[in-house]
Amino acid sequence: MGASEERDVPARRRFDMADAAPLLLDARMTVTSWTADAERLLGYPAAEVLGRRAADLLLPEDAARIPELTEGCGEDSGWTGLMSVRHREGHAVLLMVRVVPVQRSDGPAHWVVLLADLEGGPGWDMSRSVLERMATRSPVGIAIVDTDLRYVWSNTALEQFGGGPPQQRLGRRLADVQPGLDAERLETQMRRALETGDPVVAYEHVGRVRSAPHRETAHSLSFIRLEDDHGNPIGVYYTVVDVTERYRARRRLALLDRAGEHIGRSLDVLQTAQELADVAVPGLADFVAVDLLDSVLRGVEPAPGPQDDLDAVPLRRAGHQSVRGGVPESVVKVGDVARYPSGSPPIRCLADGESWREERLDPLAREWATGALEGRAASFLDLGLHSVMIVPLRARGITLGITTFFRRGRQDPFDEDDLGLAEEFVGRAALCVDNARRYTRERDAALVLQRNLLPHRFPAQAAVEVAACYRPADELTGLAGDWFDVIPLSGARVALVVGEVAGHGIDGAAAMGRLRAAVQTLADLDLSPEEVLAHLDDLVSRAAREEGSGADTLTSGMQAVGASCLYVVYDPVSGQCSMAGAGHPAPAIVTPDGTVSFADLPHGSALGVGGLPFESLELALAEGSMLALYTDGLIATPRTGRDPEAGRERLRQALAARRQPFDGLCRTIVDDLVPTRPYDDVALLTARTRRLGAEQVATWDLPIDPAIVADARKAATAQLTVWGLDELAFTTELVVSELITNAIRHASGPIRLRLITEHALICEVSDGGATAPHLRHPKTTDEGGRGLFLISQFTQRWGTRYTPEGKIIWAEQSLTEPPV
Template sequence: MEERRTPGVEPPGRPDDVFDEARTARAVVDEHGIVTGWSEGARLLLGYPPAEIIGEPAASLLVETVNAETLGGIRTLPTWNGRLRLRHRDGHQVEAGVLAHHRLEGGGGADWFLVSALTGTAAVPEDELLLAWSFEQATNCGITLYDTRLRLRRANDDAQRTAALSETDMRGLRFSEFIADPVMHELEWNMVRVLETGEPRHVETYVRAPGESRERAWSAFLYPLRNRDGAVRGVCMSGQDMTEQYWARKRLQLLNDASARIGSTLDVTRTAQELADVAVPAFADFAAVDLLCDRDSDLGTAPSHLPEASAAGPLRLRRAAHQSVFPGIPEAVVPLGGVDSPIMGLRAECLTGGRGVLRVEQDPQTAGLFLGDERWLAAVRAFGIHSVIGVPLRARGGTLGVAFFARHQRPEPFGKDDLLLAEEMSSRAAVYIDNARRYTRERNTSLVLQRSLLPRGTPTQSALETATRYMPADAWAGVGGDWYDVIPLAGARVALVVGDVVGHGLHATATMGRLRAAVRTLADIDLPPDELLTHLDDVVIRLRTEGDHAEEDSGNSAAVDAGQVGATCLYTIYDPVSRRCTAACAGHPPPAVVRPGSDVEYVDIPAGPPLGVGGLPFETVELQLPEGSLLALYTNGLIESAQHDLDEGLESLRKALSAPISSLEDMCDHVLNALVNDRPRDDIALIIARTQQLDDRHVATWDLSGDLTEVARARDLAARQLGDWGLQESAFVAELVVSELVTNAMRYGEDPIQLRLIRQDALICEVSDGSNTAPHLRRARSFDEGGRGLFIVAQLAECWGTRQRPIGKTIWAEIALQPPNNSAISR
């Protein structure tokens, strides 16, 4: 028979006849039933030489004919075995056991490979010797035999080595008697169950063998020994040493545990502590994490690379975390937050070499020196530290610090596999620590930027009493782009604004600053809420376009965030004279209103799209608010949470605002305590305002005709009113301003014309007319007859401006007041 073997290649170190090929009859039959291969063993079995049988039908060798149905069933099997009666060349019959393998060729063909052992291979006395040798000399497999009283009768060589006893020493003893360990009692009870049930059992045991320092794992298979009648006459225990696989599995479990537990937050010290907690006690008896730091830096802002030693001093390591199997962590030489300098010994070697270092020393007298740092000597000797591992914490090409692991309660020292495990755990922790450092820097920068962009305090005004709060998001979400503002407007009115920029981080904070500045600018030109949001929508669209262009120009993903610009906003204006509140919304939660003696209600503002959508209009809503009403504006971080939906958040806010709390500052605190946990997932901005009213003691209004003679009357009315208010010192300037504003309205405006004086910390003079034409300030030329009116007003007033009304416009000027003569006049 032809062998399938690479030409010229023979098994190394094997003579050609080592397998005694002639002792097996082998044949190959193709799918058509034709013999294609014939071995020497087949010739010895049936007498046919290869030349006579190859190419002949295999069926000619069978004494009995096999029907087509049987052949069809055999062809579907991968293997077949049985006994066949075959025809010898000289005519007599030969009964042989045949094993057939159905072989599929790579090219789609197939054949059958048949083998049969020649006669004369029956059991011989030497087989008993092989059986005995196999029992005695089994490697890495301890085999012991027990009688029905569970007394040991036989033990092979491996079992004797494991127990450190000879078979003679153990014979007649129970398993738990020659290995004194509680685990052995459990194993014996499993042997009892085998005797009782006659069923085999598989048990895993973990025990420290005599003279060994670490625990060993054994996979024990227990099965009954039966006599020829089937009665159980003993138990055999076959124990396979699975120690290496056991410790490899333990290391893998520890690594999985580290992956799950390390990096749960973006806090540097918390992440470092998670590494120490994972290592102790599963891996080490003591662990410490020390991070490089500048002289005055904390852990969150320390450099993320190995700094150079300078004239300011050597490198410093700050203790970020440590853990021990002992309460109080007595092994720690450096306290938490303490700085260790200069860096010496094992840790210095880790930092300079950039790789893990393993040290093992069994002599307690010299154990302190193997760390290379005499400061550790007392701790090493006191606790019996015998092996340590130091691993540099490296991430993204930089060195962050050192992780240190020590053993003193565990008798087994660290090994090379433990060093690899320590390096893997530390490498993963280093990435999370670096992420936390980078995030901390960005978060601190965002917070500083945001605080600088948000109002530092509410301006003084008499329309509203206000209290505000801002709460940044937790460490996972990052600082966002929420903002609020209180903007004084002309006519003693006040604008309240809250907004929320999409996203988190520096980009969201910077976008918030740009939008707040835009709102301030648009508010200064006194746009109504719906028009202001329309212009702000255009601003957001332009910012997004700039971001898209920046992304195209950069050719990378660094500018992607710049194109993701969007925001929501709520803009309201309150007029303390008319007590009218006008509001418009751009995709923002509605404001809450609490009128005196009434329940909390949410203002039904027509839903507007978020800023940046474009093409859709914004609408306003007006409502009358009695004096003393509460108005609450907020961002969605206050009412949205993973624990409840939006409706539940709105209901919780309703209940919080219903509390009978007079102080607005206390009301803000109460709302936050009721709705927000310690770690909000989104930024929160909150404004709570109480409305006030300016009555006749603060406001005077007169209707004027279009006759120019009314200018003198307007001056007289203004002077008389200022006298009633005790503001005679300001009357001269006020008369000039009123005269110029009324004259300008009569010459260039239309009826109806109205004069209004509002007394606050300053005097506001307003003249309204029915024309929509807005004036502008210009310097008159020397030969001009007019054109000096608004210039005079601008020189005399603190500020002036115009605003559009539903019908016509209003020109106003604000005049600084001199101290009043009659202090009895109430504001």
């Protein structure tokens, strides 16, 4: 035996019985022939074995099996199995034994025994026929290609993937037997295994094979290099397993994960609908359209349960997506009405809340695609769309709209698994859409509340020129607890108010609304600033006590505790300004020459927390001065934190640096000081003062004498002639007569008559008395008591305000409305 043959022995031993050690047994199971291979295997020389019974060489338990084995061997069959044979040195050797009977014409059968050592082998050695049957009958596709990647062998199972039977594959390459398949990618893996010797295991390939040309399938392939006895590569052995179901399940899970990650990232209905369409393309469909009820887009609650008449219910396109740029499948734009014929599948799905699927669209194109595409009946077919699913968006028992999925071209038609997947992530999206709808409804309601609570426009008055800017910290809701107000007062005066309630959202807005309404009511009483804040403080404290004793303490009264307020009154006749604050920063004052300072306002406690009585500050303002009333959010920024001095300095610099029209100044300052999202709610109210000229005011000091009433009427009538208001003479004489007569009868001290003309004609009579007249409804038999009643009927409004010297009774007549 040459050296090369000796190297071949171990290699061949692993595969079959060709290298087994043979020996012969006679009919009595006595050894009659012993070879050198048997001696090498068991160590016995021929002299020690010949003539001995085979059972003597076996271990006792295997020797006892010989009668059974010989009886089981027929004339045409043998026996193969494992036996333990005693080595000459005493140890046991596990051998694979094959016993084949040999019939002799001149006597009983003899036996041929083949012994193969299992040491170093992977397991039972098998004949070529066994191996061939195993490979041929395997359900796994198996093939062998040579170094040129041409088929040299394949099993029957490979036929299920297309390409014909094994005979048709021989000598051909993969691209030849599977045209259209991406064979280059697979052959790249074959070459990799062939060149490196490293096996490629579980390589996944997705495509279309000849056995399923209209269905995308996935296969797992493993490539292993084959070598000859000298280790030289001779080809590649590969296996193929269909993993389409596993691939689709994995894709479905990935799509659900993507849906959970990307749908519902905002509280905007349109954006959520668009996210639904984006997620479904191209993972599930080629074109997706999301149509919602118009009421959903407006945040209105749709009717629950099935709906009978949906022909009149407008559906609007909320989002769509396509694998083609520009979404050529639809001429309906986002936000436009999507029209579907009565009784069409979309309308039926919307009505009954059930999904619908059709594998082939062709028969239905004329039924409802026409309406969806506004007359382009053939467009669906021209674009290659052939399969459709319609899934209603349902959340909390309410149908919000429908989602339509289409596939085109060579894509597989939608199946039940696709419908189940679509229903699952459309269901998730429906909850997000409903949450966005509810948020839209609540936000719209809150914004309506906010708009109704804040002034829509400033009232007409001649005392100041005003501008305001408001910016909430909560940009999503637009709600906050800050407010501002401009309230005309008697005598051409005006009240400027800025306040702040802790907290945001609808509770803060409601608390702010209560405080603003209370301030307006107190302002109508013509109280001084410190008195207004004192009454407001009492109101907040009482509301907090009443609501705090109840079960629900999250109310506007509790929200208002700790609120701040600044109340300023400016008189354009005298130029005097009085102000008082409750826990609020002092206003900035800009003089006509541009000097900026802050009022030395006495500190007052926040509303509802208790403390010392409120004090007011009196100061004179030159015409053209500017007051800047603001909330903490303007000066408490991320840059300055809660350091009021740093914030005030930044505000001072901003006011001093601006030389621009008054209308844009307010917003410019807010943009400069709060360029990004506010640290807190921001409200800024600016007011530039005006003065009424001497020609707009007429004043007379009158003695306490009934005869002076006639002279006062004449003086007032003459002044009206100068002002060009003769048409108001009769009413003015009546007012002057009544007010001066009441002052003479019921009051003491000096009497003063003052007429003011601006947006209204104002008649004021002041005296030193502290009692106010009351309006009465006299009987027909009463001789007096009709004066104030007539004044209330002929003037726009009238009232009384108190001064340190006494009181002032005033009446206004409109200059813009025709006289009564």
